[in-house]
Amino acid sequence: MPATVAVLGGGYGGMTVAKALDDVADVVLVEPRDAFVHNVAALRGVVDREWTDRLFYRYDRLLERGRVVHDRAVRVSGTEIALGSGQTIEADYVVLATGSSYPFPAKIDVLDSAAAKDRLHATRDSLERADRVLLLGAGPVGLEFAGEIRAAWPEKAVTIVDPAGDVLPAFPVEFRSELRRQLEVLRIELVMGTSLRDQPPSEPGEHKTFTATTGTGAEITADIWFRCFGVEPATGYLAGDLAAARTAGGHVEVTGDLRLPGQERVFAIGDITALPEAKMAKSAGDHANVVAANIRTLINGGGEALTTYEPAPPMIALPLGPKGGVSYTADTGVLGPDVTSEIKGADLRAGYYAEMLG
Template identity: 55%
Template structure:
């Protein structure tokens, strides 16, 4: 009998696992979205609408033998996945790859591709009409969004506020943070660290309307458009009781070195959902997915399992098409030129190839 593998979630990790096992197992990928969303390039798409169509990649070419079911998992057990539409999928192996959610526009909501694309286009129009922008959060999302806005609308005042005393929470070498601060200053982006707002803006995020807010230092800031750039969450309400027991206090699932959910030999978790000690990036999700696929192949055909090695801290952060900086322990610091060259296409062709598009 053919081994049945159900992959829950069609993001960066899920598509890699599904495609890698398509030749050896009966693979079903459960994903509510109409198309894969290349989130890494989403903030660029907000600034440059020519990117909007590019970041939505169809699932049509992903699997040759298996299938992509456009549905939502409402309960996942050790050997089955129940869908919102009613059916239950039996599984020999389950791979959980449901990712994380975050504030728009770093993440899109809803499953309809056209609606998501229109919302990005509407946001571009809002930025076009805005006279000044306030971003809350000086992590990677806030800084990248600030850089995209400042590069696309030169001279448009952009202010970033964060209670942390350092960019990126002080997690990376000072050389990287200093280079990012220098480039942001050149772009005209004002960054206020070590302070927060007394109260949030009184208008909805993403709405163009004048407002003022006061920082904890007593400074009054005026703008007419704002966005939260923090607060990602890991959805896991679909987990059955056996799997929910592996949730850590931060909501992520504890996993073994082989990326099995702790205590369960035939259930794996990849990407943002698991608790591996590393930054949650597309690169890490890809690597984890390759390990999970290799381990399921080993369990099916016999052979040793592969242990996953978490990545050390590394990042390449764009500040508009021509700017940004990055750091990796094996290479050191990247400047604006190297960053623009490496992320100029946001590896779009790489991900299109992964989906068979």
């Protein structure tokens, strides 16, 4: 009988490893959503109605032999998985790919795709009525969202507030200078080195005019606001020996071959790993390729050495709307808006994932 591989989470990493092992194992992909969500393009899906449908792809055609179980793992101990429905899956190999949560709309927090589309449309309607937008957080999400808003509605005022002294300080000064240049051209206001004294009186994404005061005493009036910080890895289901791999911050320690320490048949990929690298869809896909190769080796008898993963060096492709943005890798240096648009800005890799999901 072929080995059973349970993949928990159908995001970028999970669906990649599930598809890669479909020909050699009985793959069970456990995913509570009714469709894959292309979160990389979620901010474009907020401002552009035509993009909303391009965020969601059903799993029906992902696997030829395996199956997708629309459920959630509530307890995982070793290779035994308890689901929210009360069912239990006994697997030969387990891949933890449950990802992370992040405030809407950067990540869609609604499981049903039809309801998620309705929420995106409602958020867009609120944004359309707002003249002044406040974003809390000047990380990649806040900056990308600001660029999307200005590209869609050039007349809107956009302000970003962040307690850090500068934008994306982990990247070279040349990158930050080009980023600031484009933000200035877009007339996106950066308020750095401070935060709001109190949370706005409205809910994120709600159209309601308010005035907020920063820690330095400055007043900012806006009609709508969004939280652009606060990632949380989804690992609360780990139990027994697996729980020992969970760090204080909720990430999971992994060995060089992406197994949990002391575990021969339990792997982890994507946002939940404690690897010292940026949490990106590309990294999740790279993890998936390593894990798929290693599980294939183990299924075939383990005669070959397992593949190890080297954490990626700092890199970023940060679009500021479909035609703007700045990118950086150590090999290429700083790349401007034209190249960034080719890499990510115009299509946001939607075509790649649409093809993968059939």
